[in-house]
Amino acid sequence: MAPTRADGVQFKTSGRRRGRSRVRLSLATALSLLVLVTAGIGWAYFKFNGNIDTFGADGISGNRPAASRDGQNVLVIGSDARTGGNSDLGGGDKADTGRSDTAFLLHVYGDHKHAVAVSIPRDSLVDIPPCRLPDGRWTKPQSKVMFNSAYSVGDTAKGNPACTQNTVEQLTGLRVDHTIVVDFIGFSKLTEVVGGVQVCVPKDIYENDLNPHLATRGRRIFGKGEQTVSGQQALDYVRIRHGIGDGSDIGRIKRQQAFVASLLKKVKSDGLTPTRLLPLANAATQSMTVDPGLGSPDKLVSFAMSMADIDLHNTKFLTVPWRYEGARVAIVEPDAGALWAALKADRTLDGQDAGGKGSGAKDAKQAPGPSPAPSASGPISGKGIDIAVYNGTTVTGLAARATEALKAADFNITRTATARTQDYRTTVIEYGPGRKDQAEAAARLFATTDLRTTTDAGVSVILGQSYAESASGPAAAGPTALPSAVAAEARSGDDDLCTGLSNG
Template sequence: MGDIGGGDRIGRGGRGRRRKAPSAKRRVGGVVAWVVAGAVVLGGGGLGYVYLKLDGNLNGIDINGQLRGERPEDVDNGSTDILVLGSDSRSGANAEYGGSEEGARADTAMVVHLYEGRKKASVVSIPRDTLIQRPDCVDGDGRTVPGQSRAMFNTAYEVGGPACAVKTVERMSGIRMDHFIEVDFTGFKKMIDALGGVEITTTKAIKDPQSHLDLPPGTHRLDGEQSLGLVRTRKSVGDGSDLGRIQLQQAFMKAFINQVKDVGVLSSPTKLLDIADTATKAITPDSELDSVSELMSFARGLSGLKSSDVQMVTMPVEYDPVDPNRVIPLPAAAAQVWSALRLDRPIPATALTDSAGDKGSTAGIFRGTPPAGTGGE
């Protein structure tokens, strides 16, 4: 099928001009970085202990070292691109959510594009069931895993780990990922609980036995267990596909963004440190974000982002004519999306017109949720 939607733009040696560093005047923001910074500030006499404790929670992955020269050019336009994965591990504390399958997959995948100036962002969700051309990868043990045609997107993580997932996305998009962040199910649940939950208002009942979710219409403050159930629900909403679940995830993210500033934990250093401890344990970043100072520096300026500043879309796809349980990229439309991000421009609405995603199959479930494919209210 070939590389889809934009681009085998691999630069020699994987080196190009570096993106502009964010201004030091921007405020520390972002959920994880914000609570980490507050915990450090409020640590008082225990400052060194707080740093060591939180730094010890962060175990980075050297994506650049593993991929070496097989990467797109790093374009110098002031933007930043991050691949965010929700890991679908079937072992340990995550087993209750994934059935009996072994191994781990990228259950959720989003390319987060921060525009120059950090006043706007776009998020492109990649359906895990997308059939793609997976490139050759080297796994964590140094063994080469052959590429595969018509492979499901989430198998890249399964067979080759984070570096293979990054390589696959970069081959699809032609965009170099500046950072990688992985969040696992158990960590996600604990982080939501530590933050005090997320409030949503539903206009329809959501009941999905597989994700352990049962919500009548009305306003709910979801705890970690319920939040995890919501972002994993698929059979009981929309057309029952992964595309409907992606829309639920996007709606939840908007609710989360709107509420995170109102957590109200700064008055309690103990609670703030607990949140920071939980947040740093919940993620596995790339090696350029695996310290408190690097994480805070990365998040400068994000505190000004509201949900209305974030455009959330699904990579343009259509149902596979051979297997209706899978989707395949729409090459021309996907190329429009990736090209817009490479040029640091908004994603054009025309790129989403013929896509099976962003069709509003879950429209009206969340009160106040803006239509799919838009920036916000």
């Protein structure tokens, strides 16, 4: 029936007006939904923002390597800190000093289609640089100490992630762009949110395999074979060290690598949708400590999405080249140096270039500020100049070649040796107080503009890959692929669950 006016006269409502009403209703509904969705996102943003803990940048060393060409390096630390309820999962004293239970350096290549995670055994003997204590003082350098002791510098319950970052940068010669620390609770919740992670257990596991101090073997906590684990059981799986293989940290690392690969596979198979990601983000941020560069939800999301296109097969896991040195682990050179150099150059494990575009601009922007070399012409004379020569590449015999060139120019060679890291792309001249003129003379011989001051006396030349190429052509620039023994140890993200595990 048509509507009636106040005076009793009926009139027709046009279809056009009814159409406008429906449009208004639809628009109002859409706006309401938009408000609700926006409010939900805003709520999630503030919730996640409140979850995120950061560690202070004041503990990060000022003496850092230059950035990689186009890739980025992320240090991931699994902390065994017992604070905040973690002792309920991992046992131990709540006030105990925090340690790094596991650590790996994730290199995301410049093409954002490849990645490699390099595990560093906790028992590795390394040099720890000066690190900041809670009271603001800096420690003295330590030599040949266990890698996981870097996280314990300062003896605090939450640990010292900045010190571990400094140690990794010194060890690898790679700049760590971000550091992420995950504790027991965070790890446990992540595995629950994804609905469990599939793993392979090489043998039956009992309680005393997890805790060797028990008088009896206790109940069986894992049966042999493939199974899905989450929560406490997932934590037990990645922490088991005794009772499998030789009981070392190396065998445990292999299982941890397989676990992370399986976790990534599960997340990718579920789909990167808001429904899936919001609970995952909530669980992750509740028990995560990050560097200031990742200290907000948008930064974390941006970082996560930058890796969305990396295929599982192109995600590799390996352990830094190592050998036993008594009860500890020694890092093997020059294999380790070749690995760090490959990552610095964005070379995959099989020697392919996986760098992104525009690397030259990034290098120019982020390299530490070198002093320009002089443009003077004429003969180069090194008479009266003492100089030390270091090979900063994996090319053998390069220091000997440079020594001959220096001697021919009358420089006096005081030492030849291998540099601390072998990932120098360009040749660097370092000089002490009052030695700038001498450094400039050496820089002319090596056609480098990278001059750097140091507190050490004298002048040092650290040979880079550019000198190797100019001295004897591209063929002598060193292998483009890693030593076969290193690459053969790598695990792909899509490998069979039971492949490459330590079976003893």
